[in-house]
Amino acid sequence: MALRRPLLMGNWKMNKTVAETRAFAEALARETSALDASADYAVCPPFTALSLAKVVFPTRVAVGAQNVHEAASGAFTGEIAAAMLKELGVTYVLIGHSERRQYFHETDAACGRKVAAVQAAGMIPVLCVGENEAERDAGETEAVVERQTEAGLAEAAEGSAIVIAYEPVWAIGTGKTPTPADAEAVIAHIRAVVERVKSVDFAASVRILYGGSVKPENIRSFTDQPNIDGALVGGASLQPESFVAMAVAMTGGEVE
Numbered sequence: 001m002a003l004r005r006p007l008l009m010g011n012w013k014m015n016k017t018v019a020e021t022r023a024f025a026e027a028l029a030r031e032t033s034a035l036d037a038s039a040d041y042a043v044c045p046p047f048t049a050l051s052l053a054k055v056v057f058p059t060r061v062a063v064g065a066q067n068v069h070e071a072a073s074g075a076f077t078g079e080i081a082a083a084m085l086k087e088l089g090v091t092y093v094l095i096g097h098s099e100r101r102q103y104f105h106e107t108d109a110a111c112g113r114k115v116a117a118v119q120a121a122g123m124i125p126v127l128c129v130g131e132n133e134a135e136r137d138a139g140e141t142e143a144v145v146e147r148q149t150e151a152g153l154a155e156a157a158e159g160s161a162i163v164i165a166y167e168p169v170w171a172i173g174t175g176k177t178p179t180p181a182d183a184e185a186v187i188a189h190i191r192a193v194v195e196r197v198k199s200v201d202f203a204a205s206v207r208i209l210y211g212g213s214v215k216p217e218n219i220r221s222f223t224d225q226p227n228i229d230g231a232l233v234g235g236a237s238l239q240p241e242s243f244v245a246m247a248v249a250m251t252g253g254e255v256e
């Protein structure tokens with residue numbers, strides 16, 4: 001099986017001004033030695049802080065965006081195109097986070113087009129999938145992630161990198177999580193879907209993260225699972241101390 005580098009990714013959502021982003025970066029810079037070179041790290045600030053983040057984040061911490069529009073340019077007031085993100089040095093772009101799907105009505109098909117736009121611009125899409133509570137209760141988890149994964153990969157370029165994040169909606173910001181074994185089972189299923197729609201080799205190399213109420217105390221229980229290649233973290237990524245603590249835990253260190 002191809003080696004998959006662990007990835008810890010913070011999603012700040014609608015949090016932090018430019019000044020607050022600078023303060024985070026300054027604190028993080030004092031801890032860079034704790035970020036083990038065996039893993040990849042990224043943080044997704046709001047659009048307004050991306051260009052500063054690219055300058056002030058330690059080079060080991062890549063910059064991600066939280067959304068993108070699928071079109072290259074045009075009359076889409078308030079939207080941001082992939083080339084605009086690429087120009088700022090953005091590496092990753094979240095696609096189809098459940099908050100985008102829920103509050104901004106992003107469809108599976110739109111997510112597929114956004115994946116293609118991000119790859120065409122030379123960045124790595126992070127496709128978010130996951131069932132909500134009603135779907136979980138109805139036993140539809142596998143069907144939901146399968147539908148979202150297939151649509152998200154429908155227009156993906158052959159051979160271009162993509163990251164998938166499995167985030168059960170009911171676990172986001174709630175303090176509730178699936179058991180590591182349950183998250184592993186869903187992620188193994190997602191990998192099987194990738195294998196079916198792409199290839200065995202591609203599925204073996206694609207990184208699939210777990211997200212939803214990840215914190216320093218529980219990250220390792222998820223990333224120790226064979227199919228879980230890292231974490232996408234909201235709340236616990238806002239403080240530099242907990243971001244670093246998660247990085248240390250994920251790469252095998254002791255959490256203080």
Ligand code: PGA
Nearest residue numbers: 172173212213233234235
């Ligand atoms: P949380 O959010 O870590 O605050 O639960 C995760 C996410 O929405 O990516």
